[in-house]
Amino acid sequence: MNQYPKNIEFLEKHHQIFIEQTPTAIAMLDRDMIYLAASKRWLKDFKLEGQNVIGRSHYQVFPEIGSDWKEKHQKCLKGAVDVCDEAPFKRADGSIQWIYWDVRPWYNAQGKIGGLLMHTGDITEQKEKELQNKRIQSILRKTSEIAVIGTWEVDLVRNKVVWSDIVRQIHEVDNDYEPTVENSIEFYSQGESRDLIKHKISLALEHGEPIDIEAEIVTAKGNLRWTKVIGKVIFENGKAVKLYGTLQDITRVVTSEKYLSKANAELRAISNSISIGLIVTDSNGVIQRFNKGAELMLGYKREELIGKKTPEIYLHEDELMQFKEDMSNIIGKDLTKMSYNNWEDKINNTRQWVFRRKDGTTFPALTTVSSILDDNDENAGFIAIATDISKIKEVRDELQRKNELLNYAEQLTLMGNWQWNVKQDRVIWSSNLYQIFGLSEEIGQIKYDTYFHFVHPDDKERVRKHIDNFIKTHQKKGLVHRILLKDGTVKIIKLVGEVVKDENGEIKEMIGACQDVTKTKMVEEKLIHAKEELEEFTQKLTLQNQQLADFTHITSHNLRAPVANLNSLLEIYTYAENDEERTDIFNKFSSVIDHLSSTLNTLIEALKAKVGDANENIEKVYFEDVFKDTSQILSGAILKSNAVIDTDFSQLTHISYNKIYMESIFLNLIGNAIKYSAEDRAPHIEIKTEVKNEINIITFKDNGLGIDLKKHGSKLFGLNKVFHRHPDAKGVGLYLTKTQIEAMGGTISATSEVNVGTTFTIKFN
Numbered sequence: 001m002n003q004y005p006k007n008i009e010f011l012e013k014h015h016q017i018f019i020e021q022t023p024t025a026i027a028m029l030d031r032d033m034i035y036l037a038a039s040k041r042w043l044k045d046f047k048l049e050g051q052n053v054i055g056r057s058h059y060q061v062f063p064e065i066g067s068d069w070k071e072k073h074q075k076c077l078k079g080a081v082d083v084c085d086e087a088p089f090k091r092a093d094g095s096i097q098w099i100y101w102d103v104r105p106w107y108n109a110q111g112k113i114g115g116l117l118m119h120t121g122d123i124t125e126q127k128e129k130e131l132q133n134k135r136i137q138s139i140l141r142k143t144s145e146i147a148v149i150g151t152w153e154v155d156l157v158r159n160k161v162v163w164s165d166i167v168r169q170i171h172e173v174d175n176d177y178e179p180t181v182e183n184s185i186e187f188y189s190q191g192e193s194r195d196l197i198k199h200k201i202s203l204a205l206e207h208g209e210p211i212d213i214e215a216e217i218v219t220a221k222g223n224l225r226w227t228k229v230i231g232k233v234i235f236e237n238g239k240a241v242k243l244y245g246t247l248q249d250i251t252r253v254v255t256s257e258k259y260l261s262k263a264n265a266e267l268r269a270i271s272n273s274i275s276i277g278l279i280v281t282d283s284n285g286v287i288q289r290f291n292k293g294a295e296l297m298l299g300y301k302r303e304e305l306i307g308k309k310t311p312e313i314y315l316h317e318d319e320l321m322q323f324k325e326d327m328s329n330i331i332g333k334d335l336t337k338m339s340y341n342n343w344e345d346k347i348n349n350t351r352q353w354v355f356r357r358k359d360g361t362t363f364p365a366l367t368t369v370s371s372i373l374d375d376n377d378e379n380a381g382f383i384a385i386a387t388d389i390s391k392i393k394e395v396r397d398e399l400q401r402k403n404e405l406l407n408y409a410e411q412l413t414l415m416g417n418w419q420w421n422v423k424q425d426r427v428i429w430s431s432n433l434y435q436i437f438g439l440s441e442e443i444g445q446i447k448y449d450t451y452f453h454f455v456h457p458d459d460k461e462r463v464r465k466h467i468d469n470f471i472k473t474h475q476k477k478g479l480v481h482r483i484l485l486k487d488g489t490v491k492i493i494k495l496v497g498e499v500v501k502d503e504n505g506e507i508k509e510m511i512g513a514c515q516d517v518t519k520t521k522m523v524e525e526k527l528i529h530a531k532e533e534l535e536e537f538t539q540k541l542t543l544q545n546q547q548l549a550d551f552t553h554i555t556s557h558n559l560r561a562p563v564a565n566l567n568s569l570l571e572i573y574t575y576a577e578n579d580e581e582r583t584d585i586f587n588k589f590s591s592v593i594d595h596l597s598s599t600l601n602t603l604i605e606a607l608k609a610k611v612g613d614a615n616e617n618i619e620k621v622y623f624e625d626v627f628k629d630t631s632q633i634l635s636g637a638i639l640k641s642n643a644v645i646d647t648d649f650s651q652l653t654h655i656s657y658n659k660i661y662m663e664s665i666f667l668n669l670i671g672n673a674i675k676y677s678a679e680d681r682a683p684h685i686e687i688k689t690e691v692k693n694e695i696n697i698i699t700f701k702d703n704g705l706g707i708d709l710k711k712h713g714s715k716l717f718g719l720n721k722v723f724h725r726h727p728d729a730k731g732v733g734l735y736l737t738k739t740q741i742e743a744m745g746g747t748i749s750a751t752s753e754v755n756v757g758t759t760f761t762i763k764f765n
Contacts, residue, residue, distance in 0.1 A: 019037040019038065019039055020037055020038065020039055020040065021039070021040075022039040022041070023039075023041055024039065024041055024119065024121070025039060025041040025042040025044075025045045025046075025119070025120045025121060025122065026038075026039045026041075026042060026117065026118065026119045026120075027039070027042050027053075027058075027117075027118045028106065028115065028116075028117055028118075029058055029115045029116045029117075029118070030114060030115035031077060031113065031114065031115050032057070033057055033058040033059060033073065033115075033116070034055060034056065034057055034058070035053045035054050035055065035056055035057075035058065035061070036054065036115065037054065038053050038054070042120070045099075045120065045121075045122040046062075046097075046122075048061065058073075062092075063092055064089075064090060064091055064092045072103070073103070073116065076103050076104060076105055076116055077105060077113060077115075077116065078113075079105060079113065081102075081103070081104040082101070082102075082103040082104075083101070083102050083103075084100060084101050085100050086098055086099075086100050086123060086127065087099065087100075087101075096124075097122065097124050098122070098123050098124045098126075098127035098128075099120050099121060099122055099123065099124075100120065100121045100123060101118060101119065101120045101121075102118075102119040102120075103116055103117070103118050103119075104116070104117055105117070148166060148169075148170065148248060148249035149166060149246050149247070149248040149249075150163065150164040150165065150166025150167035150168075150169070150170060150246065150247050150248075151164045151166075151167065151244070151245070151246055151247075152164065152167050152184075152231075152244065152245060152246070152247055153242065153243070153244040154181060154242065154243040154244065155241075155242060156205075156240055156241050156242060156243060157241050157242075159180075159181070161179040161180055161181060161184060162179075163179050166247075167247050170217075170219070170225065170227065170247060170249045171187055171217070171219055171220060172219035172220045172221045172223065173219075173220045177220075185197060185198060185201075187217045187218060187219070187220075188215055188216070188217050188218075189215075189216040189217065189218055189224070193215035193216045193217070194215075196213055196215055197213065197215055197229065200213055200229075200231075201231075201243070204231060204232075204233045204240075204243065205233060205240045205243070208233050208235065208240075210230070210231065210232050210233075211229055211230060211231035211232070211245060212228075212229070212230050212231075213228070213229050214226060214227070214228050214229075214250065214254070215227060215229060224251075225249055225251045226249075226250050226251045226253075226254040226255075227247055227248060227249060227250060228247070228248040228250045229245065229246075229247055230245045230246050230247075230248075231243055231244065231245030231246075232244060232245055272291065272292060273291070273292075273293050274292050274293045274296055275293055275387070275388075276291075276293045276385060276386070276387055277291065277293045277294035277297045277298070277365070277384075277385070277386035277387070277388075278290075278291040278293060278294060278383070278384075278385055278386075279291075279294050279311065279383070279384045279386070280372070280381060280382070280383045280384075281310065281311065281381050281382045281383075281384075282380070282381040283379060283380055283381050285310040285311065285382075286307060286308070286309070286310055287305045287306055287307070287308070287309055287310065287311070288306060288307070288381065289306070290302040290305050290306055294386070297355065297357075297363075297365070297386065297388055298314050298355060298357050298358060299357045299358035299359055300313075300314075300358050311384070314355050314356050314357070315353065315355070315356070316354055316356065319353055319354060321336065323349070323351070323369075324336045326349070327347060327349065346371045346373070346379065347369060347370060347371045347379075347382065348368075348369075348370045348371065349368070349369050349370075350366070350367070350368040350369075351366075351367065352364055352365070352366055352367075352389070353365050353367050353386070355386070363388055363390050364388075364389050364390060364393055365386040365387060365388055365389060366386070366387050366389050367384055367385065367386040367387075368384070368385045368386075369382055369383075369384045370382065370383050370384075415432065415513055415514065415515040415516070416429060416430045416431075416432040416433025416434075416435075416436055416513065416514050416515075417429075417430045417433065417511070417512070417513045417514075418430070418433060418451075418511070418512060418513070418514060419509060419510075419511050420448060420509060420510045420511070421508070421509045422471075422507050422508065422509055422510060423507075423508065425447050425448055426445070426446075426447070427446040427447055427448060427450065427451065428446070429446055433514055436491070436493065436514065436516050437451075437454055437483065437485065438485045438486060438487065438489070452464075454483040454484060454485065455481060455482075455483060455484075456481065456482035456483060456484050456490065457484070458482070459481040459482050462481065463479065463481050466479045467479075470497065470499075470510075471499070471507060471510075474499045478494055478495065478496045479494070479495045479496075480492065480493070480494045480495075480517065480521075481493065481495070491516055491518045492516075492517050492518045492521045493514050493515060493516055493517065493518075494514070494515045494517045495512065495513075495514050496512050496513055496514075497510050497511065497512030497513075498510065498511055498512060617658050617659065617660065618656050618657065618658060619656065619657075619658075619659055620654055620655075620656055621654055621655060621656070621657045621659050621662050622653060622654040623647075623649040623652070623653060623654060623687075623689060623698070624647070624649055624653070626659075626662050626663055626666050627645075627647055627649075627666060627687065629663060629666075630663065630666040630667050630670055631645070633667060634667070634670060634671060634674065637671070637674045637675075638674065641674050641677060641682065641683050642682040642683075643673075643674050643677070643682060643683035643684070643685060644682065644683070644684050644685070645670070645685045645686075645687065646684075646685070646686045646687070647686075647687045647688070648686075648687070648688040648689070649687075649688075649689050650689075651688075651689055651690045651691055652689035652690060652691055652696055652697075652698070653689075655696055655764055657744065657764070658740075658744060661740040661741075661743070661744060664736065664737070664740055665737055665740060665741065665762070668734070668736065668737045669700040669737065669760055670685060670687075670700070672734070673685045673700065673702035673704055673758075676704045676705045677702070677703075677704045677705070678703065678704055678705055678755065681703060683702060683703065683704060684702065684703045685700065685701070685702050686699075686700075686701040686702075687699070687700055687701075688701075695763050695764075696763070696764040697761065697762065697763050697764070698761075698762050698764075699759055699760065699761050699762070700759070700760045700762075701757065701758075701759040701760075702757050702758055702759075703756070703757040704757055704758060705754070705755065706752045706753050706754040706755055706756050706757055706758055707750070707752040707754070707758055708752075708754050709750070709751075709752050716734065716750060717734045717735055717737075717738040717748070741762060744764070744765060745764075745765030746762060746763055746764045746765050747762070747763050748760060748761070748762050748763075749761050
């Protein structure tokens with residue numbers, strides 16, 4: 001009875017000795033996770049050498065073990081097996097140890113679980129090499145992406161081509177694209193690049209020569225790219241079996257080289273330019289370079305000056321002294337008594353000099369003088385770039401004289417011009433504009449608020465809204481408003497302007513003119529007052545006077561400009577200084593008179609619609625009859641254009657109206673629909689009548705060119721307004737139509753879409 005426990009004890013002791021001598025990392029623990037045995041490898045792997053773990057708790061030996069592993073141990077003590085191929089084990093000292101394990105229960109002689117057997121392996125070194133390899137691969141991959149380098153391979157036996165992702169990106173093809181030797185070569189630009197790659201591949205396959213070229217390709221998306229191709233051939237038994245290598249996108253490099261080459265060429269062009277003088281001196285001021293442009297400007301040959309003379313030979317002493325004084329003030333050091341070799345400070349200055357030629361004559365030159373710095377950033381000499389500005393001064397003087405003539409014209413027309421830098425809020429006024437506002441030109445900086453301060457209090461809100469809308473829409477629409485001068489005088493001015501944008505499409509400045517129209521407005525007010533008195537006679541005279549007043553306004557607007565031009569030209573003619581100017585001014589009378597004649601003819605046509613009472617000839621008008629008459633008149637145009645006209649007068653067959661006006665409306669709207677039809681389709685016109693909310697309505701719908709209403713909507717029915725380049729377009733038809741409809745108490749409106757068509761809607765009174 002006592003022998004059995006001794007045998008068990010002997011066996012357990014035997015097992016412990018076996019575990020301790022096992023060459024792998026293995027440990028034996030009881031149910032309380034107390035060490036019964038541990039192999040030497042276990043102690044070594046977990047850095048426990050020299051420690052006695054027997055009798056100690058596993059969690060005491062490894063305090064870093066977390067609750068998740070403890071839960072797994074408890075499951076194993078109930079019969080589970082826990083196996084893991086690899087996992088990081090963070091030690092108490094912060095280091096990471098990669099291990100694999102096999103944890104399972106061991107059973108005693110009674111078949112009950114006596115504890116756990118833990119078999120582990122330290123794979124830290126292997127894992128670190130694996131991670132290092134991944135890092136290296138990641139670095140290589142990122143390097144390839146940054147350098148845009150991809151790999152390619154051609155299996156010559158199976159005739160199979162493999163491209164890396166980078167190579168596909170360079171060629172701009174999809175991931176499912178299947179490259180071949182033939183279509184790979186097709187990407188290279190025809191001519192030199194394609195011939196070169198073919199030749200190099202041939203040499204590689206025949207003689208084993210490596211490929212190393214730069215060639216241009218056309219990507220799948222049509223983009224040009226420069227590539228560097230490197231390749232090598234593998235031979236087996238004297239036969240080429242594989243061709244592989246790299247492909248790099250070097251477009252930026254090639255482009256940079258081209259830009260650099262272009263920049264060098266431009267520098268050489270400047271140096272060799274005959275229109276720019278280039279003069280270089282050493283630190284002592286002795287001329288070292290004197291280009292062809294300088295020879296032509298100054299009359300010296302380069303051999304007369306290089307290495308022999310200083311710039312004093314062509315400069316005036318007083319200007320040179322002034323230059324030295326100015327540089328002294330800028331640098332803070334007296335340079336007036338120093339020679340050039342003592343000028344250690346860096347100089348960069350542009351100014352106008354008077355150069356003296358070899359023959360003694362002089363000319364103005366715009367010159368930039370800059371220091372030349374050596375490798376130590378010290379002053380090694382000077383370079384001067386000079387341009388003869390004699391012609392510029394002549395043009396400037398001529399421009400000044402013409403500005404004086406413009407100023408005279410502004411005085412005669414009570415007009416001034418202005419410029420407004422919107423971003424910096426800086427305003428420039430002409431001299432005559434100061435006079436209009438009763439200001440002295442000595443008041444200092446003009447701003448937007450300077451002008452706005454003079455706006456009449458009752459007009460400020462209207463002016464502000466107009467200017468805000470002008471900045472937003474850029475519509476060139478004049479504004480008439482009042483200004484209140486400091487002495488209490490009220491003037492009426494007309495303001496016109498235009499927006500100037502920068503290269504980014506943003507408003508840079510606004511320019512325009514301002515005219516004193518006080519006297520003109522007073523005359524207009526008197527005309528209006530007279531009209532109001534005449535309106536008291538009869539309702540008929542009221543309507544006619546209204547029409548004549550409208551026509552007077554149109555006449556005033558359209559005739560004012562040519563008449564003002566004639567008056568201005570006449571006044572300027574008297575100030576002309578010579579016969580050439582008088583002849584030039586006199587020739588301008590012809591174009592102004594032609595414009596005046598054209599304007600009068602147009603207004604006469606408009607007047608026909610204004611005179612008379614439209615309501616005198618009212619009768620029952622049937623739309624079908626009017627349409628038939630119009631179709632007869634336009635039969636030629638309808639046949640020529642293959643126009644199709646659909647009508648529907650079922651809801652409203654007739655109205656009481658002026659028949660002549662109705663015929664004119666049909667003729668203008670149908671005629672316009674045919675005239676402005678689209679080139680790619682026959683005209684299709686739909687005319688329909690209806691009654692909505694007791695209002696009689698007729699619509700004319702076409703499929704023609706259409707009108708950009710955002711751009712032209714405000715002037716759609718204006719006189720002489722045309723919106724298409726048609727030889728017969730006069731800008732009168734829609735104006736007359738609107739006039740006739742409104743004379744009968746109706747309205748006309750339009751909706752349109754460019755290249756889709758236009759719909760005109762008429763609502764009768």
